[in-house]
Amino acid sequence: MSTADFESFANRLRKMDKHTGKWARRQGLSCFRVYDADLPGFPLAVDRYGPYLHVAEYKRNHTQEDEEGYRLWRANVRQTLSEALQLPNGHIYFKERKPQKGKSQYEKLSGQQEEVIVEENGLKFWANLADYLDTGLFLDHRPTRQKVREQSAGKRVLNLFAYTGSFTVYAAAGGARATTTVDLSNTYLEWGQRNLELNGLSGPQHEFVRADCKSWLAEPAEGLYDIIILDPPTFSNSKAMFDVLDTQRDHPALINACLRRLAPGGHLYFSTNFRKFRLELEKLQAGYIKDITAATIPKDFRNPKIHYCWLIRHSEG
Structure with missing residues (x-):
């Protein structure tokens, strides 16, 4: 790869960091995406977390097949990021993204415990830049979180496959009457509770449940919810689960189980990051389904x- 290629990469980084940074400050965001695999030869997602960078490298799209060439490329990328965005090398965290192939979503990568507090729409969250593949805050779900916040006043909210509870924080900030946060990982449930505490939103009305969501939904419902967030991983076979989760296969059963817990007039938000996903409309027991992706x-x-x-409801009313 030529010097000109790295110069183009540096120019793109500077341009987008300046442009997006201004927009982010107006929005009250300290974490945002700077670079989104915009140039051939640089299959990276670069996110700013205040004075730090979280860099996800998409290995499946890589052009560097030779190991020595790859090491040189990565060293040059790190140097370019540091110089273009004026950050020390120690503030840049690299992760490699590749198909999970059966690995659990909860796998820990290191024990550095590099935590920082980030801000989003007036709320604060703990982000861990080193220890896991993801940081604890999915930046691409920011607008959906805001939708939930705007609709939560006086509502009962259920957050399934809740990860670190960011939707729960938004719901609580929006004045939710009660929330139930369900995840299989004690680590992430504790993280979610810490996020609530960080915003001064803790209270007995916010329940955290350690459970396999698939099994939990199969149990008899103990009340209905006005808002349900269903954002399952594409695939999971954690040892703590009773069964393998495959979102493409299981989504009709998951959605229908959520509809049984959804109050009349309630909203179910279903989302997935699986690129090849196909919603099986004919299997869903819903009266209203709207693709709100854009x-x-x-x-x-x-x-x-x-x-x-998708926004899913019992009826159009």
Whole structure:
């Protein structure tokens, strides 16, 4: 790869960091996407977390097949990022993204515990830049979180496959009467509770449940919810699960189980990051289904297929 290629990469980084940074400050965001695999030869997603960078490298799209060439490329990328965005090398965290092939979504990568507090729409969250593949805050779901916040006043909200509870924080900030946060990982449930505490939103009305969501939904419902967030991983076979989760296969059963817990007039938000996903409409027991994907992709994400999202209800009313 030529010097000119790295100069183009540096120019793109500077341009987007300046442009998107101004927009982010107006929006009250300290974390946003700077670069979104915009140039051939640089299959990276570069996210700013204040004075730090989180860099996800998409190995499946890589052109560097020779190991020595790859090491040189990566060293040059790191140097370019540091110089173009004026950040020390120690503030740049690299992750490699590749198909999971059966690995659990909860796998830990390191034990550095590099945590920082980031801000989003007036709320604060703990982000871990080193220890996991993801940081604890999915930036692409920012607009959907805001939708939930705007609709939560006086409502009961269910957050399934909740990860670190960012939707729960938004719902609580929006004045939710009660929330139930369900995830299989104690680590992520504790993280979600810490996020609530960070915003001064903790209370007995916010329940955290450690459970396999698929099994939990199969149990008899103990009350209905006005808003349900269903954002399952594409695939999971964690040892703590009773069964393998495959979102393409299982989504009709998951959605229908959520509809049984959804109050009349309630909203179910279903989303997935699986690029090849196909919604099986004929199997869903819903009266109203609307693809709202375009409205839920943030301005700083140039990939329109970063996720898919639907609003599902009992009826159109």
